[in-house]
Amino acid sequence: MEFITTVLLSGKDAGGTPFREFTQTSIVNLHGCKVRTSYRIMVGMLVTVECPKAGTSGKGVCVRVWDPQPGVAGHDIAIQLIKPQNLWGVPNPPPDWEIVAKAMVQGRAAQAERTGRFPAPVLPNAPAPMTSPTERTGRFAAPVMPGAPAPMAPRTERTARFPAPVLTGAPAPGAPAVMAPTRPAPVAGPTNEQRLAELERRATQLVESVLDIMRGQAEELTRNCLEEFRQQVDALIQNAEERLRQGLQQAYEESAASLIGLRTDLMDQMASRGAQMIRSTEDTLRGRLRNQLTLEDKTATVKPPEKVAGK
Numbered sequence: 001m002e003f004i005t006t007v008l009l010s011g012k013d014a015g016g017t018p019f020r021e022f023t024q025t026s027i028v029n030l031h032g033c034k035v036r037t038s039y040r041i042m043v044g045m046l047v048t049v050e051c052p053k054a055g056t057s058g059k060g061v062c063v064r065v066w067d068p069q070p071g072v073a074g075h076d077i078a079i080q081l082i083k084p085q086n087l088w089g090v091p092n093p094p095p096d097w098e099i100v101a102k103a104m105v106q107g108r109a110a111q112a113e114r115t116g117r118f119p120a121p122v123l124p125n126a127p128a129p130m131t132s133p134t135e136r137t138g139r140f141a142a143p144v145m146p147g148a149p150a151p152m153a154p155r156t157e158r159t160a161r162f163p164a165p166v167l168t169g170a171p172a173p174g175a176p177a178v179m180a181p182t183r184p185a186p187v188a189g190p191t192n193e194q195r196l197a198e199l200e201r202r203a204t205q206l207v208e209s210v211l212d213i214m215r216g217q218a219e220e221l222t223r224n225c226l227e228e229f230r231q232q233v234d235a236l237i238q239n240a241e242e243r244l245r246q247g248l249q250q251a252y253e254e255s256a257a258s259l260i261g262l263r264t265d266l267m268d269q270m271a272s273r274g275a276q277m278i279r280s281t282e283d284t285l286r287g288r289l290r291n292q293l294t295l296e297d298k299t300a301t302v303k304p305p306e307k308v309a310g311k
Helices: 095-106 108-117 133-139 155-161 192-302
Strands: 006-012 018-028 032-037 046-051 056-065 075-081
Touching: 006 032, 046 075, 046 192, 056 192
Parallel strands: none
Antiparallel strands: 006 018, 006 046, 018 032, 032 075, 046 056, 056 075
C-alpha cells in the first residue's frame, strides 16, 4: 500500500562505509518497504530501518535496486524486513497483517502442538511392519556348521535358569502389564528469537562475503586501472620527448639557416661598403692629384725666364 513516512536508514554501503540517512517511504507492507536513498546499496546487504514517528526499528535486507532516473537525485531500493511487523505506524492496517503476524510469531510451536494432538494416520493397503529378529529366526532356522559350538539356549530357557530379581512395587510375574496412556512429546523447535538471530547471522555472513568479493574485485580493478594509467603516462612521456626532440632539431636547423643567411648578408654589405670606400678614395686621390698638376702648370707659366749671364 502507498504510505509516506519518514524513516532513518543506516548500515554500510557497497564500499563498506557506515552511513545514516533520513528518507521517506513510498510503498509499505507488513514485510518491507520501498524507499529512496542516495547511497550505493546492493542486493543482499543488511540495513537498519527506524521509524521516529512510530518509535519502532527493525533490520532488513535489500532485495531489489532500481536504476536512478535522469535528473533525479538518488534511486529507489526495496527492503524486506527480517521480522514482519507494522514498523511504519500505519494507523489502520489491513486485517491480514494481524493474521500473518500472529502466524509468524506462533511458527513451529503451533505445528508441533497439532502434530502431538493428531498422530499420523494409517494409510490403507500399507505394507505390514517388519517382524522382529526373534520371529524371523524362529521361521528360518540357522544352519548348523560342522565343528561349530552348540547354539545358545533360548531366552525363555535362560530366564528359567536364572530368575529375574523382583523389584519393590513391581507387578507379579505373569501378571498382565498395565500400560499407562502416553502422549507424544511435542517437538521442541527453535524459538522465534533464535530463528531471527540465525537469520540475522546468515544475512551478516552473506553481506560480509559479498563485501569481500567486491573488495577483491575493486582491488583488481584498481590495479588494472593503475597499470593502464601508467602505460598511458609512459606513452605520453615518450611522445612528448619525441616531439620535443623534433622541435629542438627543427629549431636548431632554422637557427643555423638564419645564421648562415645573416652571415651572407653581412659579407655582402661589407663587400659593398668596402668597394664604395675604395672608389671614393680613388676619386678623392685623383681629384687631389689633378688639382696638384693644374697648380704646377699655372706656376710654371707665370714665372719669367732667367737671364743668361754675360749678355
